[in-house]
Amino acid sequence: MSDTTRAAVVREPGGSFEVIEIRLDPPAAGEVEVRILATGVCHSDLSIQQGVIPATFPVVLGHEAVAEVEIVGPEVAGLEPGDRVVLSWIPQCGRCDYCRRGEPQLCETSSGTMLGRQPDGSLRRYLPDGSPLYAMTALGTFAERAVVPASAAVPVSSELPAEQVALLGCGVLTGVGAVLNTAQVEPGSAVAVLGVGGVGLNVVQGARIAGASAIVAVDLNESKLELARHLGASHTVRPDVDDPRRTVREVTGGSGVDYAFEVIGRPETARTAFELIRPGGLAVMVGVPDVAAELKIPLMMMVTQERRVAGSLYGSSDVRRDVPRMLDLYAAGELDLASLVTGTAGLEDLDDAAARLAGGEAVRTVITP
Numbered sequence: 375m376s377d378t379t380r381a382a383v384v385r386e387p388g389g390s391f392e393v394i395e396i397r398l399d400p401p402a403a404g405e406v407e408v409r410i411l412a413t414g415v416c417h418s419d420l421s422i423q424q425g426v427i428p429a430t431f432p433v434v435l436g437h438e439a440v441a442e443v444e445i446v447g448p449e450v451a452g453l454e455p456g457d458r459v460v461l462s463w464i465p466q467c468g469r470c471d472y473c474r475r476g477e478p479q480l481c482e483t484s485s486g487t488m489l490g491r492q493p494d495g496s497l498r499r500y501l502p503d504g505s506p507l508y509a510m511t512a513l514g515t516f517a518e519r520a521v522v523p524a525s526a527a528v529p530v531s532s533e534l535p536a537e538q539v540a541l542l543g544c545g546v547l548t549g550v551g552a553v554l555n556t557a558q559v560e561p562g563s564a565v566a567v568l569g570v571g572g573v574g575l576n577v578v579q580g581a582r583i584a585g586a587s588a589i590v591a592v593d594l595n596e597s598k599l600e601l602a603r604h605l606g607a608s609h610t611v612r613p614d615v616d617d618p619r620r621t622v623r624e625v626t627g628g629s630g631v632d633y634a635f636e637v638i639g640r641p642e643t644a645r646t647a648f649e650l651i652r653p654g655g656l657a658v659m660v661g662v663p664d665v666a667a668e669l670k671i672p673l674m675m676m677v678t679q680e681r682r683v684a685g686s687l688y689g690s691s692d693v694r695r696d697v698p699r700m701l702d703l704y705a706a707g708e709l710d711l712a713s714l715v716t717g718t719a720g721l722e723d724l725d726d727a728a729a730r731l732a733g734g735e736a737v738r739t740v741i742t743p
């Protein structure tokens with residue numbers, strides 16, 4: 375017996391957001407039904423909408439949200455109706471080898487949820503005619519209500535501003551986590567960040583929180599660089615005006631940065647990240663590129679200078695450990711969420727919100743469905 379809810383559906387790659395009543399099945403074992411309170415528009419939503427990141431269509435996008443639990447399905451412990459939760463776009467099954475070895479960001483269930491199915495491979499959403507409807511990362515938060523894996527719902531205090539706390543779900547965990555978990559940046563480090571959008575700005579503030587002594591932000595967009603300075607960047611570079619390699623040489627006395635983060639998803643800037651690090655430094659790839667993209671780097675420098683390259687998925691986060699950690703940093707005034715929210719809108723405004731993100735005017739537009 376399925377219910378209905380309003381959701382923004384994208385019917386095919388390149389399609390626009392169409393707000394319709396969809397059918398929503400009740401939560402199965404290990405799932406909860408939630409009401410979405412606030413959900414941010416992230417670049418990955420655009421990448422899927424435009425067909426750059428592969429997905430199954432028709433789809434309900436949206437993967438960065440805070441919600442309220444309404445119905446608790448069977449075999450769910452620790453969640454009650456009325457609980458406020460941050461949603462994680464990687465469920466943590468707790469049972470697979472990755473979850474057990476403390477790498478829950480690689481949880482095996484995500485291979486199916488990344489393609490829009492629930493962890494058990496089935497679907498909860500249907501178009502009005504009964505045909506299948508997929509949900510980005512098993513969340514599909516561009517909707518009034520969603521049925522999600524209980525392991526993806528992390529309880530938080532309901533006293534916090536929903537529009538800000540929603541950003542923890544993707545941008546903050548991905549960006550700050552890349553610094554604190556993946557790279558484990560030490561105090562006094564020199565850091566470069568290529569691309570300071572919604573995720574990259576969180577890499578900048580993560581580097582400040584880690585105690586980096588120099589933070590070089592690189593972006594084509596002047597207003598993003600201004601925000602980067604506000605969040606902790608010590609130097610900013612527009613690569614169309616100046617060469618970031620020159621700035622990094624000046625800042626580091628010629629050697630290169632200890633850590634460079636690529637937060638755009640392009641092979642050219644990934645290569646630049648490799649060129650910006652010092653011997654022994656680490657280049658961290660955060661941006662998801664086109665599926666066909668390849669990185670070409672001088673292998674000799676990798677070996678003889680011990681330059682390292684690492685990928686970072688979801689900031690290597692363990693959401694149950696890291697969401698509370700981010701909220702502590704927020705309470706201490708170290709994590710700035712308010713500056714990242716550049717606008718709020720409704721479900722009907724998603725096409726506009728997507729255009730503002732693509733055009734570089736928005737960092738995060740937060741949708742209140």
Ligand code: COD
Pocket residue numbers: 415416417418421437463544548568569570571572573574592593594595598613637638639640643660661662663688731732734736737
């Ligand atoms: N040089 C410098 N800056 C550039 C360039 C360039 N050649 N091209 C674009 N930029 C800047 C833009 O001006 C912008 O400020 C920034 O790069 C990109 O920012 P946003 O706000 O458009 O995008 P984000 O920050 O929301 O997301 C970007 C990612 C690439 C990190 C994102 O799409 C992604 O890949 N996320 C993580 C991967 C993943 O698995 N995602 C799934 C859920 S997010």
Ligand code: ZN
Pocket residue numbers: 416417418419437438544545
């Ligand atoms: Zn995202």
Ligand code: ZN
Pocket residue numbers: 465466467468469470471472473474478480481482483
């Ligand atoms: Zn798992």
